Amino acid sequence: MRPEPVDLKFHSTEEIEEGIVIGVTTRSVPKALLEEYLDELVLLADTAGVTVVHKFSQDRSSVDRATYIGSGKAAELAGVIEEEKIRVAIFDDDLAPVQVRNLEKLLKCKILDRSGLILDIFAARARTKEAMTQVELAQLQYMLPRLTRQWTHLSKQYGGVGTKGPGETQIETDRRAIRTRISHLKKKLDGISREREVQRRGREGLTRVAMVGYTNAGKSTLFRAMTGADVLVEDRLFATLDTTVRKITPGQGKNVLLSDTVGFIRKLPAHLVASFRSTLSEVVEADLLLHVVDLSHAHAADQIGTVNETLKALGADTKPVLLVFNKIDKLADRSRINLFAERFAGSVFISAERNINISGLSEKMMEMIDEDSIERTLNFRQSEYGLISKLHDIGELLGTKYTGDRIEVRCRVPRKNEEQLQKLLSRSIDSNELNFKTHHRD
Numbered sequence: 436m437r438p439e440p441v442d443l444k445f446h447s448t449e450e451i452e453e454g455i456v457i458g459v460t461t462r463s464v465p466k467a468l469l470e471e472y473l474d475e476l477v478l479l480a481d482t483a484g485v486t487v488v489h490k491f492s493q494d495r496s497s498v499d500r501a502t503y504i505g506s507g508k509a510a511e512l513a514g515v516i517e518e519e520k521i522r523v524a525i526f527d528d529d530l531a532p533v534q535v536r537n538l539e540k541l542l543k544c545k546i547l548d549r550s551g552l553i554l555d556i557f558a559a560r561a562r563t564k565e566a567m568t569q570v571e572l573a574q575l576q577y578m579l580p581r582l583t584r585q586w587t588h589l590s591k592q593y594g595g596v597g598t599k600g601p602g603e604t605q606i607e608t609d610r611r612a613i614r615t616r617i618s619h620l621k622k623k624l625d626g627i628s629r630e631r632e633v634q635r636r637g638r639e640g641l642t643r644v645a646m647v648g649y650t651n652a653g654k655s656t657l658f659r660a661m662t663g664a665d666v667l668v669e670d671r672l673f674a675t676l677d678t679t680v681r682k683i684t685p686g687q688g689k690n691v692l693l694s695d696t697v698g699f700i701r702k703l704p705a706h707l708v709a710s711f712r713s714t715l716s717e718v719v720e721a722d723l724l725l726h727v728v729d730l731s732h733a734h735a736a737d738q739i740g741t742v743n744e745t746l747k748a749l750g751a752d753t754k755p756v757l758l759v760f761n762k763i764d765k766l767a768d769r770s771r772i773n774l775f776a777e778r779f780a781g782s783v784f785i786s787a788e789r790n791i792n793i794s795g796l797s798e799k800m801m802e803m804i805d806e807d808s809i810e811r812t813l814n815f816r817q818s819e820y821g822l823i824s825k826l827h828d829i830g831e832l833l834g835t836k837y838t839g840d841r842i843e844v845r846c847r848v849p850r851k852n853e854e855q856l857q858k859l860l861s862r863s864i865d866s867n868e869l870n871f872k873t874h875h876r877d
């Protein structure tokens with residue numbers, strides 16, 4: 436008999452389900468920290484349409500290899516799940532396939548872990564072709580090692596959780612189909628990044644600033660305040676899943692390309708970070724990062740750490756960063772500002788929603804950009820128009836003046852392109868070196 440074709444589209448959790456969240460306190464995760472993790476998991480569950488009716492924690496020296504929480508605790512949990520008619524159990528840590536298998540037998544409900552939940556949310560919220568392709572790729576990569584007859588998403592097709600699923604042959608067929616789809620998606624993403632590359636070429640010389648931050652910190656609200664662009668702002672996790680870029684002119688005719696993109700969260704699945712590379716390319720290639728932090732959040736400092744870790748995973752951790760503490764209008768205790776100002780020197784404090792100190796932020800941003808670029812006035816002959824147009828690729832032209840057969844060009848070039856500037860000038864007929872007028876403080 437020919438096996439049924441696999442439907443590789445994921446089912447997002449649209450309908451409301453009752454759920455339970457489960458975590459383990461260990462030596463490295465004390466009770467208070469676990470509480471924080473579970474609270475966030477409840478928010479994530481809510482975003483995915485799961486109403487959490489219970490939080491469940493277990494104290495162990497380490498997690499149990501077979502069942503994550505230990506068999507005794509699992510039996511206790513099974514009782515609660517049956518009694519409350521809970522349909523989904525969500526674990527804070529990533530589960531090994533064998534743990535999922537065992538837990539499904541013991542708890543007789545759908546088992547999800549944090550990564551699976553985050554992937555579900557991304558899948559439900561992705562709107563652009565790029566985001567949808569990236570999410571599907573991450574999901575399939577997550578799914579491949581977990582492909583057992585109990586695997587939660589696929590098992591829906593086979594009569595739901597706990598029922599007998601496909602035999603080994605079917606699993607092998609599924610695996611092959613998934614691998615083929617993965618390589619197809621990778622090719623499609625390559626195509627998308629090439630398209631992006633072409634779009635970018637036209638704006639190469641402009642300074643690029645990317646907003647990054649924990650999800651719900653207020654990046655899109657700030658982006659709106661700074662650009663006037665009508666991007667989506669919502670009080671929920673992962674409102675933004677794509678990248679928007681706008682040109683702004685924050686200081687003395689100088690242009691900056693500002694981008695808003697997807698937010699980060701603790702334990703963002705590695706596959707997701709990897710497959711979102713194309714969306715996150717603005718971050719990777721930015722000249723400056725605006726790291727937006729929700730100062731009113733009790734765990735703002737931890738969130739900064741998480742964002743920094745994700746930047747490291749992206750290879751963007753050595754860029755200049757301006758820390759932007761947002762939502763100061765929400766603070767009950769203003770002394771928090773002093774505390775963070777002392778701890779994070781050079782940071783700015785704003786309210787994106789109330790438009791407080793956005794000009795202070797712009798000023799500081801321009802200051803950092805200026806520190807990282809050089810301004811020159813150069814002289815060319817009119818016949819050297821080709822060279823001037825090449826200047827566009829490595830920097831920004833701030834003004835041109837025509838005198839006789841000469842063109843005087845004022846430009847700003849990021850420091851990283853200084854060598855390219857020298858090369859370009861060496862091709863000029865007159866030695867431009869002699870005409871250098873450095874505006875910069877160096």
Ligand SMILES: Nc1nc2c(ncn2[C@@H]2O[C@H](COP(=O)(O)OP(=O)(O)OP(=O)(O)O)[C@@H](O)[C@H]2O)c(=O)[nH]1
Binds near residue numbers: 669672786
């Ligand atoms: N009180 C207050 N609320 C704010 C401020 N800035 C943003 N918010 C609110 O915070 C929530 C999240 O804002 P977004 O701008 O969508 O956050 P984001 O960082 O883009 O979030 P994601 O795209 O989900 O990662 C919304 O409800 C905003 O109205 C602020 O300065 N003060």
Ligand SMILES: [Mg+2]
Binds near residue numbers: 654655668675696
């Ligand atoms: Mg956003």
